Amino acid sequence: MxxxxxxAVRQLFKAPGFTVAAVTVLALGLxxxxxxxxxxxxxxxxxxxxxKPHEMVQLFSxxxxxxxxxxxxxxxxxxxxxxxxxxFSDAMSFNLALIGLGQKGDTPRAFAAIVSSNYFSVLGxxxxxxxxxxxxEEMPGRDTPVVIVSYSYWKKHDLxxxxxxxxxxxxxxxxxxxxxxxKGFVGTMQVLSPEVWLPMSVYDQVANDFESVNKTTIDxxxxxxxHIMGRLKPGMTAATAKPxxxxxxxxxxxxxxxxxxxxxxxxxxxxxxxxxxxxxxxxGLKSIAPLLLGMAVVVLLVACLNLANMLLARGTARxxxxxxxLALGGSRWRIVRQLLTEGFLVALLGGIGGLILxxxxxxxxxxxxxxxxxxxxxxxxxxxxxxxxxxxxxxxLGTLMFAVGPALKISRTTVxxxxxxxxxxxxxxxxxxxxPRNPLVVVQIAFSLALLTAAALFIRGANKAASVxxxxxxxxxxxLEVDASLAGxxxxxxxxxxxxxxxxxxxxxxxxxASISSIVPFGMFELSRSVQRAGLRPGPDAKPxxxxxxxxxxxxxxxxxxxxxxxxxxxxxxxxxxTEAEATRPGPKVAIIDEVxxxxxxxxGDALGQRIHYAGENASVAKRDGGAHIGGxxxxxEEEKQEETIEIVGIVPGTRHALFEKEPAGGIYLPxxxxxxxxxxxxxxxRSLAPGNEAITADLLRxxxxxxxxxxxxxxxxxFAQHLDANLDLWLVRAGAALFSIxxxxxLVWP
Amino acid sequence: xxxxxxxxIHLENVTKVFLTDExxxxxxxxxxxxxxxxxxxxxxxxxxxxxxxxxxxxxxLDTPSDGSYSLxxxxxxxxxxxxxxxxxxxxxxxxxxxxxxxxxLTVYENVELPLTYRGTGAQxxxxxxxxxxxxxxxxxxxxxxxxxxxxxxxxxxxxxxxxAGKPAxxxxxxxxxxxxxxxxxxxxxxxxxxxxxxxxxxxxTHDERxxxxxxxxxxxxxxxxxxxxxxx
Numbered sequence: 001m002x003x004x005x006x007x008a009v010r011q012l013f014k015a016p017g018f019t020v021a022a023v024t025v026l027a028l029g030l031x032x033x034x035x036x037x038x039x040x041x042x043x044x045x046x047x048x049x050x051x052k053p054h055e056m057v058q059l060f061s062x063x064x065x066x067x068x069x070x071x072x073x074x075x076x077x078x079x080x081x082x083x084x085x086x087x088f089s090d091a092m093s094f095n096l097a098l099i100g101l102g103q104k105g106d107t108p109r110a111f112a113a114i115v116s117s118n119y120f121s122v123l124g125x126x127x128x129x130x131x132x133x134x135x136x137e138e139m140p141g142r143d144t145p146v147v148i149v150s151y152s153y154w155k156k157h158d159l160x161x162x163x164x165x166x167x168x169x170x171x172x173x174x175x176x177x178x179x180x181x182x183k184g185f186v187g188t189m190q191v192l193s194p195e196v197w198l199p200m201s202v203y204d205q206v207a208n209d210f211e212s213v214n215k216t217t218i219d220x221x222x223x224x225x226x227h228i229m230g231r232l233k234p235g236m237t238a239a240t241a242k243p244x245x246x247x248x249x250x251x252x253x254x255x256x257x258x259x260x261x262x263x264x265x266x267x268x269x270x271x272x273x274x275x276x277x278x279x280x281x282x283x284g285l286k287s288i289a290p291l292l293l294g295m296a297v298v299v300l301l302v303a304c305l306n307l308a309n310m311l312l313a314r315g316t317a318r319x320x321x322x323x324x325x326l327a328l329g330g331s332r333w334r335i336v337r338q339l340l341t342e343g344f345l346v347a348l349l350g351g352i353g354g355l356i357l358x359x360x361x362x363x364x365x366x367x368x369x370x371x372x373x374x375x376x377x378x379x380x381x382x383x384x385x386x387x388x389x390x391x392x393x394x395x396x397l398g399t400l401m402f403a404v405g406p407a408l409k410i411s412r413t414t415v416x417x418x419x420x421x422x423x424x425x426x427x428x429x430x431x432x433x434x435x436p437r438n439p440l441v442v443v444q445i446a447f448s449l450a451l452l453t454a455a456a457l458f459i460r461g462a463n464k465a466a467s468v469x470x471x472x473x474x475x476x477x478x479x480l481e482v483d484a485s486l487a488g489x490x491x492x493x494x495x496x497x498x499x500x501x502x503x504x505x506x507x508x509x510x511x512x513x514a515s516i517s518s519i520v521p522f523g524m525f526e527l528s529r530s531v532q533r534a535g536l537r538p539g540p541d542a543k544p545x546x547x548x549x550x551x552x553x554x555x556x557x558x559x560x561x562x563x564x565x566x567x568x569x570x571x572x573x574x575x576x577x578x579t580e581a582e583a584t585r586p587g588p589k590v591a592i593i594d595e596v597x598x599x600x601x602x603x604x605g606d607a608l609g610q611r612i613h614y615a616g617e618n619a620s621v622a623k624r625d626g627g628a629h630i631g632g633x634x635x636x637x638e639e640e641k642q643e644e645t646i647e648i649v650g651i652v653p654g655t656r657h658a659l660f661e662k663e664p665a666g667g668i669y670l671p672x673x674x675x676x677x678x679x680x681x682x683x684x685x686x687r688s689l690a691p692g693n694e695a696i697t698a699d700l701l702r703x704x705x706x707x708x709x710x711x712x713x714x715x716x717x718x719x720f721a722q723h724l725d726a727n728l729d730l731w732l733v734r735a736g737a738a739l740f741s742i743x744x745x746x747x748l749v750w751p
Numbered sequence: 752x753x754x755x756x757x758x759x760i761h762l763e764n765v766t767k768v769f770l771t772d773e774x775x776x777x778x779x780x781x782x783x784x785x786x787x788x789x790x791x792x793x794x795x796x797x798x799x800x801x802x803x804x805x806x807x808x809x810x811x812l813d814t815p816s817d818g819s820y821s822l823x824x825x826x827x828x829x830x831x832x833x834x835x836x837x838x839x840x841x842x843x844x845x846x847x848x849x850x851x852x853x854x855x856l857t858v859y860e861n862v863e864l865p866l867t868y869r870g871t872g873a874q875x876x877x878x879x880x881x882x883x884x885x886x887x888x889x890x891x892x893x894x895x896x897x898x899x900x901x902x903x904x905x906x907x908x909x910x911x912x913x914x915a916g917k918p919a920x921x922x923x924x925x926x927x928x929x930x931x932x933x934x935x936x937x938x939x940x941x942x943x944x945x946x947x948x949x950x951x952x953x954x955x956t957h958d959e960r961x962x963x964x965x966x967x968x969x970x971x972x973x974x975x976x977x978x979x980x981x982x983x
Contacts, residue, residue, distance in 0.1 A: 003860075003867060010855050324851045327812060328865040328912070329840020331833050 001341070008342040012349075018314060019346070022307055026350025026402075027357055029303025030394050034351075034358030035365075036296035037390045042190055043273055046386065049185045051124025052231070057238050057267040059091070059228040059245070060279050064262045070277045074216070074223035074259070075140060075200065077252065078116070081228060085248055087241035087267070091230035092122040093200070094188075096275060097207045098679070100171050100486025100713040101195060109483070109715050112170070113187055113194040114203050120148075122231055123188070128154075130164045130179030137199035140219040145170075148179035148197040170196065171206060172487035172711045188229065190272045205488075221259045227275055230267070238267040300394065304402035311343070311403065315410035322410055335411040336404075343403025344395065351395040355383060358391075471655030471664065472521060473569025474720040475512075476689035479520055480505075480701055481715040485678035488711075494678050499584050501708045502561055505684050508704060513685045515561035515568075516583075518677035521657055522724055525679075529557040531668060533601055534611035534645040547601045552615035555597050555666040556657040559675025565592075565652060567683040575608045575650035582671040589646045590671065596654035597666030611645040612668075646670075679715070694719065757824060758785035759919055759951055760809060765818035765828075767804050767974075778804040780974045782818070786920070791946040792953045793965035801974040802955040803924060809953060810843050810922045811835040823919060840868050844913030844921045848928035850905040852897040852912075858884070859893040862912045869916060883915035884908075887941060903934030910941055914950075921945065923954040927961055939964050 012019045047053060059081065063069040073081070078093040085091065094115040101110040113119075117138040120127065128151055137144040147168055154163055167174040175198070186193035198206055203218040207225070216223040232241060245265040253260040268279040315322075325335055383391075482501075484494035498516050506514035519527055536550035544550040562583040565572055573595070581587060591612070598607035654664035672680075684701060698717050705712055718726070767779040778801045786792050794802050807813040808820065811827060814835075820828040827838060845851075852861045862883055866876045884890045887907040897905050906926060913921050923942065927935030939961055946952050946966075954965060962968050963982070970978035 007855065014855060320851075321853050321855075324853055325864070325868075326836065327810075327839070327845055327851070328868060329836050330864075330868045331836050334868060 004338050004341040005345070007338065008345045011342055012345060015314070018310065019349075022310055022346045023349045023353055025303050025306050025310075026347060026398060027353030029300040030347075030351050030354030030391060030398060031357030031361065032299040032354075033296040033394045034355050034387060034391050035362045036292045037394075038358065038362050038387050040292055041386055041390070046190065048188070048190065048270070048272065049125070050188070053270070055231045056123070056270050057230055057232060057241070058270045058279070059230060060266050060268060060277065061224075061249075061263050062266055064264050066262075070279070071263075072224040072277045073226045073228050074221050075203075075218045075226060076221045077256075077260070078226055078228055080252055080255075081248065081265075084251070085230070085244070087232060087236050087244050088230035089233050090118055090122045091228055092116045092119045093226040093228045094119055095203075095207070095225050095227060096194065097198075097203075098483075099196070099206060100169075100483060100715075102169055109486070109713075110195040111192075112196045112198050112206065114198045114200055114206060116200050119197065122229065124231075125185055126182060127179045128182040130177070132179060133197075133199040137201055139201055140203070140217070142201040143205060144199055144201050145173060145175040146178045146199060147175040148181060149177055150181050150193055150195050150197075151183045151185065152193065153195045154180045168196070170198070171485060172713070173205075188270055189275065192273070221256060224277070227277065229270060232267075238269065241267050300398060301401065304398055307346075307402040308406050311339075311406040312409065315406055318410065326411075332411045336407045339407035339410060340399060340403050343407070344399045347395040347399045347402075350398070351391050354394075355387070355391050359383060359387075471570070471653055472720075474567070474683065474685060475569060476686040477567065477720040478684045478686075478697065478701055478717065479720055479723045480682040480684060480705070480717050481520070481679070482682070482705060482712050483679040483715055484712055486713045486715075487709065489678070491676055491678065495584070495673065495676055497709060497712070498672075498680060501705065501712075502682065504704050504708060505682055505701070506563070508684070508700060510686045510688070511684055512687050513563045513567035513683070515564035515566070515683050516672050517558060517560045517564055517568075517681050517683060518672065518675060518679070519556075519558040520681045520723065521568075521655065523681075526657060527557045528554050529668065530554045530615035531597070531601070531612045532615045534613045547603065553597060553600045553666055555593070555668045557668055557670070557675070559670045559672045559677065561672050564669070564683065567685045569685075570652050570655065572650045572652055575648070577650060578669075578671045582673065584673050586673050587671075589644055589674065590649045591646045592650035592652055592669040593648055594652050594654040594664070594667045596664045597668060598648075598651050600666055607648050608651055610648050612648065613645045683720075689719075757787075758821075759788045759790075759823060760784070760786040760953075761819075761821045762809075763819040765808065765815045765820060767801070767808065767813070768816045778974050779808070779815070782974075782976060784969065784976065784979075786951065786953055788919075788951050789946075789949055790951055790953075790967060791942075791965045793962040793968045794953065794955045794971060795957065795959065795962040795968055796971035796977075798957060800971040802957070802971055804974075805971065806922055806924050806953070806955045809920075810845060811839045840865055841916065842919040844916065844918035846906070846909050846913050846921060846923040846926045848925035850897070850902070850909045850929070852905055852908060854897055856896075857893065858889060858895050858897070858900070858908050861897065861908060862915050865912065865916050871916075879915045879917070880911075883911040886914060886945075887911045901934070902930050903937055906930060906934070906938050907941065910938070910945075914945065920951040920953060923952065925956055926954065927956070927958070935961070 048056075050056065059073075061071050061073055063071070072095070073093065075093070078091070082088075082091045092115065094113050097112050097114055098109055099112045115133070117133040117135045120132040127148065130148065133146065133148070136142060137146055147170065149163070149168065154160070157163060160166075163177055164180065166177055168177055169175075179197075181197070200218065203225070216225075218225065232238070245267060249260070249263055249265040253263060266279070271279075322335055325338075326332070484497050485491075489497060502514055502516050505511060508514075519525060530552040532550055532552040533547055536544075536548075542550065547553070560578070560583070562578045562580045564570075565577050572592070575592070578590070578592065582590060593601075593607060593612075601607055601612065602610060652669070655667065656664055657667060686697070689697060701717060702714060705714055716723075762782050762784040765779055765782040765784075766777065769776040769778055782805065784805075794805060796802050804813065808815050811822075811830070815828050818828065819826060822838065822842060827835070830838070852858075853864070856864065859880055862880045863876055866879055871879065880893075881890065884893055887910050889904060889907050889911060892900060892904065892908075897908065900908065906929075910921075910926075913923075921942075926938050926942070930938060942952055942954065943964055952965070954961075956962050965982065967979070967981045969976055970980070
């Protein structure tokens with residue numbers, strides 16, 4: 001074997017061109033596999049960042065009458081469960097919130113986990129520095145401004161040794177850093193990590209729009225803010241815990257018949273990649289793993305077919321050598337072993353290159369995603385034993401795929417012919433003349449074409465998305481996103497602030513229109529709401545087929561300022577826009593809908609002047625489709641009761657709400673004062689923007705915000721074109737196009 | 752050197768027919784041949800008479816279409832490919848016209864190769880290779896690559912490779928064909944020396960001058976033995 005290796009090394013040096021080409025092809029193929037494996041392994045197979053994960057379960061609150069419906073827990077319910085359950089050695093609760101982190105001004109938005117004081121002890125995770133939260137820091141009403149930061153956050157600050165005990169601004173308010181999590185700890189999810197952990201006592205001060213589905217205070221038993229996870233007692237499983245949990249739920253329902261009505265508890269394994277009140281939330285994500293792995297295997301196959309062809313071509317040149325070996329008594333197996341050793345050496349070199357390429361590209365991918373996501377993506381770059389072992393396995397697999405066939409073929413050489421001094425073309429008579437001369441080339445081309453077709457589809461998708469007619473004509477507009485709640489503003493004060501800011505922006509030189517909007521089309525977030533004709537509330541068993549029978553329609557929801565439609569270039573085709581008074585002060589319940597929704601609700605009539613209301617939870621809703629975004633049902637202010645009806649005062653053209661929407665789904669706009677959100681964007685439309693003046697204009701807008709209040713964090717500031725460019729859907733198709741183009745070109749680059 | 756013992760090689764009525772799409776070529780027809788241990792036999796004849804085909808069958812590189820071939824008393828005509836490879840490795844040493852050294856292996860490694868395939872231990876291999884190289888006067892070139900040697904030197908290495916495993920018979924196919932006359936003579940002298948110390952040699956040549964170096968010359972014509980003459 002040593003001789004085989006020695007000879008193999010010599011062969012590689014003898015033909016550096018072949019070696020470089022072969023190693024490059026394999027590095028690309030193996031690199032794709034290493035990258036995909038590192039992603040799939042991290043998401044689906046690597047052990048979670050907490051101790052004894054098999055003992056951990058998440059508790060779900062299920063509606064007994066509507067088993068598909070789940071909800072979260074209130075803090076008092078959590079306390080009851082923690083005290084009264086017989087299945088957990090301990091249970092903790094938490095929820096996620098979006099916060100503004102760091103200095104005033106351009107404040108980055110980050111995810112925080114607001115947790116019970118036993119969060120880290122239940123997970124069995126020690127801190128790298130400092131301490132966990134104290135029980136008194138959990139108590140509602142205490143409002144203790146302490147924070148534990150992630151290792152990743154600490155690393156971003158160069159592992160500053162004085163960080164512990166220092167102050168960190170969260171939503172403009174100083175919090176004392178009391179702990180730093182250990183390296184690699186990402187909470188209960190595998191990759192998406194909170195940047196900071198906050199005690200439950202600050203929940204009401206920190207939680208904002210993102211988790212405001214039920215705007216109750218943390219000590220309110222009607223709340224559904226929290227997720228509960230517990231560590232099962234030894235010997236207990238989710239299944240064996242079921243009767244005890246059902247009994248506990250029944251007891252709580254008896255004690256709190258209103259708050260706990262129809263609720264039962266079930267335990268299920270902790271989701272690796274989501275935090276949800278629904279135990280089946282991850283099932284969709286799991287289907288990605290085989291897809292990714294399948295794609296990687298196809299890529300490896302193409303690379304291997306490519307290399308197999310190169311080896312066959314090289315084998316022709318080595319036929320005499322093989323014939324000599326056979327003539328001297330080398331068995332066919334011995335020859336095959338020699339060739340496989342050479343192949344494995346190439347595969348190992350390709351594997352090393354692939355590993356470097358794979359880790360680099362996955363870092364690049366994660367880095368690129370980080371720019372779009374409001375979460376800290378904790379990605380432990382670098383090779384770990386699992387990735388090393390997998391890459392070694394891929395090398396073996398690759399060797400089998402690309403080297404065995406050629407080795408068997410080359411070792412079947414015709415000794416007598418090849419021993420002649422000028423052994424040349426393969427003169428073996430071809431029995432199946434109708435078959436292609438080299439089936440490997442055919443298969444290789446087929447796979448390459450498949451990959452290139454996928455690339456073409458992605459590119460077409462990207463181009464289509466990039467050139468899609470959004471329906472908006474925002475002209476030379478900037479989108480300025482701010483969130484006053486991150487600076488500690490209450491809704492009432494925030495509304496006043498936004499009014500002031502809107503006026504100042506509108507008064508800037510060159511500004512044509514400026515308007516507030518709670519949702520920016522094609523952004524990270526989307527809210528939707530189901531609406532139906534006013535006065536129609538079919539019973540729970542009714543199956544309305546038309547709007548006239550009470551069929552509800554889900555529509556994209558937005559709350560906007562008086563000048564919004566002018567700012568985004570959307571003409572009011574019938575009726576009127578909102579007045580300044582409607583937009584800034586709660587007044588008559590009015591809405592503007594788009595033509596799509598109008599047509600759905602009144603297919604044969606005129607929607608203008610009609611009234612609508614929000615559909616109930618059990619209403620029959622016509623389906624719509626959408627793109628990738630973080631969405632949810634719009635949670636409206638208390639005044640927007642379901643019973644109250646809204647008058648349609650204007651109709652605007654339909655617009656897209658997601659880039660890959662097949663057709664506009666319909667939209668409803670409310671005056672901002674009736675749909676207050678703390679996280680808002682201002683559309684600032686200039687008459688014109690001189691090229692090269694973008695930075696100056698952006699600085700002008702930034703200064704305007706600071707003039708109003710320097711503590712207001714600017715979450716993002718970019719032109720509308722830049723905003724579209726940063727769309728997550730577009731990123732996905734562009735990344736896919738780039739990936740498939742590179743992989744498909746493997747065959748073309750190294751024919 | 753015919754010692755009258757049991758033939759090392761015994762061919763009986765061996766024929767070889769090559770089939771192509773349209774033509775059936777009889778390369779060998781009814782060959783009877785015995786080669787005894789220690790004999791130096793040359794097989795001579797004009798081009799296309801079947802010399803190389805006969806040598807290929809003797810060397811188990813090819814199988815006869817018909818007839819019987821026994822080597823050291825064992826029938827080998829219809830052995831499987833691996834069995835033929837094993838016997839070829841242990842019992843037969845090849846010397847080719849074009850030397851057929853592997854260019855990427857050193858002189859030492861080329862000579863060592865058949866021993867490696869045989870599974871000979873490292874120390875024994877070293878002894879055999881050193882001995883063989885010394886015997887052909889190439890010990891000082893052990894670390895050279897074939898490309899660094901002259902044609903005559905390369906053929907000497909090929910002879911060393913054939914000798915190293917102490918085979919039952921050396922088969923030489925036009926061993927001087929690619930050499931100038933001086934080097935050709937030198938190789939012939941080397942074979943003569945080997946024969947003198949007991950090696951059994953069967954050499955194919957079309958050159959009557961070199962055929963005369965052997966004790967016995969078998970003349971082929973049109974695939975048949977037309978003369979089997981022992982030198983005076």
